[in-house]
Amino acid sequence: MPPEVRDVRLRFRWHGALLLVAILTAGYVVPASAQSSNEGEHEPISWQSAGDSYSSGEGVFGNIGDCAQSDQAYGPRAATTLAEEWTFGSVTFTACTGHVMEDFFVARGDKGSLWDWALNKQNGPERVDIISLSFGGNDIGFARLLKDCLDIPIVGDWNDFLQIGDLRTGCDTSEEDIRQRIDALLDPPEECSGSRAEGTAGYLCDLNLGHRRGSLIDAYYDIVTDRLTTGGRLYVVGYPRLVAPLDEWPGWIKIDCEEILRGDSERLGRLADYLDVKLREAVDRANEALGETRVVFVDRLGHYRENKAELCGTNEDWINGLAIDRGEGLNFRPETSFHVNAAGHAATAGKLVEQVRATFAPQPIKRCGGVSAVGVEYQLPTQGAWRVAESGDGGPGVVHLADPNGISSVGFRIRRGSLINETLNEAGVGHTEVVVPGATRAVRYLPPASETGDGLAEVVLIEAGGTTIEATAYVYIEDLERFSPDDLRTFLDSLCVNPAALPEPQTLPDETATTAGRDIVITDPDTHPRTGPEVVFHTPDNNASCVLWEDSFICDIDEFNWDLPDNYLQDCDNGVVPPEEYLDSFNVRVSGSADGADFTCASSFVGLTYGIATPTPVEVGDSVTFAVTRCKILADGVQCRHVTGRGVLLTREAVQFS
Amino acid sequence: MANDAKMSPESSDGWSISRSMLLLAGLSGLLIVGGVASYLTIFRQKDEPTIDSANGTVSDPDRRDRSQADTLGVQAAVDIAEGTGLDSPVAVEIPGIDDGIGQWLQADGEQLLQFTGAVVPLWSEGEATCTEVADALSAVGDPTEIEAVALSAPDPLVADVAGGLYRTAARALLACGTGAEFEARRAELAWQWALTTRVFDAAGGS
Numbered sequence: 001m002p003p004e005v006r007d008v009r010l011r012f013r014w015h016g017a018l019l020l021v022a023i024l025t026a027g028y029v030v031p032a033s034a035q036s037s038n039e040g041e042h043e044p045i046s047w048q049s050a051g052d053s054y055s056s057g058e059g060v061f062g063n064i065g066d067c068a069q070s071d072q073a074y075g076p077r078a079a080t081t082l083a084e085e086w087t088f089g090s091v092t093f094t095a096c097t098g099h100v101m102e103d104f105f106v107a108r109g110d111k112g113s114l115w116d117w118a119l120n121k122q123n124g125p126e127r128v129d130i131i132s133l134s135f136g137g138n139d140i141g142f143a144r145l146l147k148d149c150l151d152i153p154i155v156g157d158w159n160d161f162l163q164i165g166d167l168r169t170g171c172d173t174s175e176e177d178i179r180q181r182i183d184a185l186l187d188p189p190e191e192c193s194g195s196r197a198e199g200t201a202g203y204l205c206d207l208n209l210g211h212r213r214g215s216l217i218d219a220y221y222d223i224v225t226d227r228l229t230t231g232g233r234l235y236v237v238g239y240p241r242l243v244a245p246l247d248e249w250p251g252w253i254k255i256d257c258e259e260i261l262r263g264d265s266e267r268l269g270r271l272a273d274y275l276d277v278k279l280r281e282a283v284d285r286a287n288e289a290l291g292e293t294r295v296v297f298v299d300r301l302g303h304y305r306e307n308k309a310e311l312c313g314t315n316e317d318w319i320n321g322l323a324i325d326r327g328e329g330l331n332f333r334p335e336t337s338f339h340v341n342a343a344g345h346a347a348t349a350g351k352l353v354e355q356v357r358a359t360f361a362p363q364p365i366k367r368c369g370g371v372s373a374v375g376v377e378y379q380l381p382t383q384g385a386w387r388v389a390e391s392g393d394g395g396p397g398v399v400h401l402a403d404p405n406g407i408s409s410v411g412f413r414i415r416r417g418s419l420i421n422e423t424l425n426e427a428g429v430g431h432t433e434v435v436v437p438g439a440t441r442a443v444r445y446l447p448p449a450s451e452t453g454d455g456l457a458e459v460v461l462i463e464a465g466g467t468t469i470e471a472t473a474y475v476y477i478e479d480l481e482r483f484s485p486d487d488l489r490t491f492l493d494s495l496c497v498n499p500a501a502l503p504e505p506q507t508l509p510d511e512t513a514t515t516a517g518r519d520i521v522i523t524d525p526d527t528h529p530r531t532g533p534e535v536v537f538h539t540p541d542n543n544a545s546c547v548l549w550e551d552s553f554i555c556d557i558d559e560f561n562w563d564l565p566d567n568y569l570q571d572c573d574n575g576v577v578p579p580e581e582y583l584d585s586f587n588v589r590v591s592g593s594a595d596g597a598d599f600t601c602a603s604s605f606v607g608l609t610y611g612i613a614t615p616t617p618v619e620v621g622d623s624v625t626f627a628v629t630r631c632k633i634l635a636d637g638v639q640c641r642h643v644t645g646r647g648v649l650l651t652r653e654a655v656q657f658s
Numbered sequence: 659m660a661n662d663a664k665m666s667p668e669s670s671d672g673w674s675i676s677r678s679m680l681l682l683a684g685l686s687g688l689l690i691v692g693g694v695a696s697y698l699t700i701f702r703q704k705d706e707p708t709i710d711s712a713n714g715t716v717s718d719p720d721r722r723d724r725s726q727a728d729t730l731g732v733q734a735a736v737d738i739a740e741g742t743g744l745d746s747p748v749a750v751e752i753p754g755i756d757d758g759i760g761q762w763l764q765a766d767g768e769q770l771l772q773f774t775g776a777v778v779p780l781w782s783e784g785e786a787t788c789t790e791v792a793d794a795l796s797a798v799g800d801p802t803e804i805e806a807v808a809l810s811a812p813d814p815l816v817a818d819v820a821g822g823l824y825r826t827a828a829r830a831l832l833a834c835g836t837g838a839e840f841e842a843r844r845a846e847l848a849w850q851w852a853l854t855t856r857v858f859d860a861a862g863g864s
Binding site: 155160162164 | 789796809815818825831846
C-alpha cells in the first residue's frame with residue numbers, strides 16, 4: 001500500500017455534501033414533550049445550528065450523512081435543553097463537516113448554501129432568533145495542517161517504511177504562515193474573485209459572502225443584519241486546543257500524543273490560542289460595527305482548559321484521538337479523528353445554554369385585536385373619525401383609511417412575493433427589524449422626507465404567506481393640529497397578520513425583469529438638464545413622458561389601446577370637458593406619491609411643459625431613479641414606483657395601478 | 659484519558675508465557691550489546707531457551723530467569739533511551755491496570771507481545787537490523803493490524819503505551835539509513851519499549 005494512503009486516512013472533508021439523509025433534510029425536531037411548557041408566554045423561538053465539523057458532530061460516534069451530523073452536537077443539544085423552558089418554532093441543523101464561512105452564504109453542492117438549506121429544505125424561517133456556528137478552522141486549512149503534523153504514513157507492510165525515503169518530521173507548515181492565515185480572516189490582504197469553498201481562492205483572500213466579499217467580521221455583520229430577527233443573537237463558538245500542555249501529560253506519554261509530536265503539540269496549542277484570540281476580536285469588531293452587542297462568543301478553548309479535557313490531559317477527553325470509524329462497521333471514516341466527541345459536545349451545549357440564557361430574551365407575545373380585514377388586524381388611531389376610504393375598489397388586499405376632515409391616512413396593501421429587501425434597496429434608507437405576529441419578517445422605516453416637507457410618513461413592511469404587506473401611516477402637515485403622529489403610529493404598532501386569511505395579492509406586471517439596461521441614479525438633478533427641481537425623460541418612441549420630483553411623479557401617455565374609466569376627469573377643475581374632447585387636446589396623465597398612483601388631470605403634455613429643456617436621455621431597459629421614485633423604460637411605455645411600492649404600469653396596451 | 663486510576667505496585671505474579679517469550683526474544687538482540695552481554699550469557703547458559711526472533715516467541719522459559727531477563731532488557735533499553743533527554747522510563751509511575759488485561763494480552767492482544775519482542779533488535783542493535791526487523795514484524799502482522807490491536811486494548815494505559823510503541827517503531831524504520839536521525843528515533847523506541855515492557859509486566863501481574 002503506498003504511503004499516500006495516509007491522505008485518505010486523515011483527510012478531513014473538503015468537498016460538499018451531496019447526499020443527505022431524510023431525517024436531516026427534514027430538520028432537527030425538538031421533542032414535542034419539551035415544547036409544551038410555558039407555551040404562549042413568548043413568540044416561538046427559531047434556531048439554526050450551522051457551522052463546520054466542530055458543530056456537526058463529526059467526532060460523535062454514530063454521526064450520519066455526508067455532513068456527519070449528530071443530534072448530540074452542541075447546537076441541537078442546547079436547543080433541546082432550552083426547549084424545556086422556552087417554546088421553539090423551528091430548529092434547523094445545517095452544520096456540515098468540511099465547510100467554511102463562505103458556505104453559509106454561497107451554494108456548494110445541491111443543497112445550496114447552509115442558509116438556503118435551512119430555508120428551503122428544512123422549512124426554516126427567513127429570519128431566525130438564534131444562529132450558532134463555528135467557522136474558521138477549515139478557512140485556515142487546519143485539517144491539512146494537522147495532517148501534515150502526523151508523521152507516520154499508512155503502509156501495507158513494515159518493509160514499506162524502509163522504501164519511503166521521505167522522513168517526515170511533524171508539522172510542515174510554519175507557525176507564522178498559519179498566523180497570517182488567521183489574520184487574513186479578519187483583515188484580508190487580498191481582494192480575490194474565487195471561493196475558498198471551491199478551492200479557487202487562497203488563504204489570504206477576502207471571503208465570498210454572496211452579495212459581497214469581505215472579512216469574517218463582515219460575515220458576522222451580514223448574518224446579524226440579514227438573517228436575524230430584531231432581538232436575535234449570533235453565537236460564535238470557538239475551537240479548543242487538541243492536546244493538553246506538555247506539563248499535563250501523564251508520565252507514560254512522552255514521545256507524542258496521538259501521533260502529534262511533543263514540539264508540534266505545543267505549536268498547535270499556540271495556534272489554537274491565537275485563533276481563539278482573533279475570533280474574539282472578530283466578534284468584538286462586528287459588534288462595534290453593528291453598534292450593539294448582537295454577536296456572542298462562546299469560549300470553547302477556555303472551557304476545555306478549565307476541565308483539562310484535551311487529549312493527553314488529566315481528565316476525560318472531550319476530543320477523539322486517532323479514530324477510524326463512526327459506528328458503521330467496515331465503512332472507514334478517519335475524519336472522526338481529532339474531533340469533538342459526545343462528551344465535548346455535551347459540555348459545549350451546556351456552555352452555550354448558559355450564554356443564550358444570559359444574552360437572549362424571547363420576544364413577548366404581542367396581543368392582537370381590533371379591526372380585522374383581509375388577514376390583517378389593526379387598531380385605528382384614537383383621534384379623528386377614521387373610516388375605510390378604499391377597500392376592494394383599490395383591488396384585493398388594499399385597505400385605505402382616512403379621516404374625512406383631513407388628508408392624512410393610514411392603510412395597507414398586499415403585494416405578491418417577498419419584497420422587503422427589494423423595497424429597502426430602492427428606498428435606500430435605514431430600517432429597523434420589528435416583530436409582527438404572524439409575519440416571517442417585518443421592518444419599519446421612514447421614507448425619505450419630501451423636499452416640500454408637507455407630510456410625515458412611516459412604513460412597516462411585513463412578509464407573510466408569500467406576500468408583502470405594506471402598511472403606511474401618513475400625516476399631512478396641516479393635519480398635525482388634529483392628529484398626533486404618535487397616534488397614527490399606533491396603527492403600525494398594532495398590526496398582526498393571519499397568513500391563512502391573506503387574499504390573493506395584487507399582481508403588478510413586472511416587465512423590468514425581462515429587459516436589462518443602465519441603472520441611472522440621479523442624486524443631484526442640477527447635473528441633469530432640467531427646468532426645475534425635477535427630472536424629466538421621454539420614452540424612446542416619444543409616446544410617454546415622466547417628471548420625477550422629490551416626493552412624487554407624473555407620467556403622460558399619448559397613444560394607448562385601453563379604455564379610460566368612466567369617471568375620468570370628474571374631479572378635475574375642468575372636468576366638464578368630456579374625455580374624447582379632452583384627449584384631442586391633451587394626453588392622459590397619471591400621478592404617483594406615497595398615497596398611491598391614479599389618473600390625474602393634465603393641462604398639457606409633459607413633453608411640452610417639461611420637454612423644452614433637454615430631458616435625460618434613456619433607452620428601453622434603462623432604469624431612472626430619483627429621490628423616491630424609480631422608473632423602468634419599457635418597449636411600449638414606462639413603469640414607475642414610489643418607494644412605498646405604489647406606482648403604475650403605463651403602456652400602450654395596459655394601465656395598472658399598484 | 660482515564661489516567662486517574664489509583665496507583666498500584668507492580669507485581670510479578672501471573673506471568674504469561676507469551677509475554678515472557680517476547681521479552682526473551684527481544685533479549686536475543688542484546689547479545690551483541692557489550693554492556694549486558696555477560697548477563698545474557700549467564701541467562702542463556704542457564705535456560706537455553708529456543709528463541710524464534712521472527713515471531714518473538716521462545717519455548718519453555720523459566721519463570722525466575724524471565725524476571726531477570728526482563729530486568730536486564732529494560733535496563734539496556736533505559737541506557738539507550740538516555741539519548742532522548744527524557745526522564746527514565748523506569749521512573750514513570752504506572753497506575754493500576756484493569757483486571758483481565760493479562761488475559762487479554764494472551765488472547766486478542768497476543769500480537770502486541772510478539773510485536774514488542776520483534777522490535778528489540780532495532781533499538782538494541784541499531785540501524786543494521788532494519789530489514790531483519792521489518793521482516794520479523796511482517797510475520798507478526800501488518801502495520802495497520804498492529805496499530806488497531808494496540809488502540810483496541812481494553813485498558814487505556816495499555817492502549818497508550820502499545821500505540822506509542824507502534825509509532826516509535828514505525829518512526830525508527832522510517833529513519834533507517836539516515837544515521838543521526840535514526841539514532842534519535844532509536845532512543846525514543848528504546849524509551850517506549852522499556853515503558854511498554856513495564857506496563858505489560860504490571861498487566862500480567864495484576
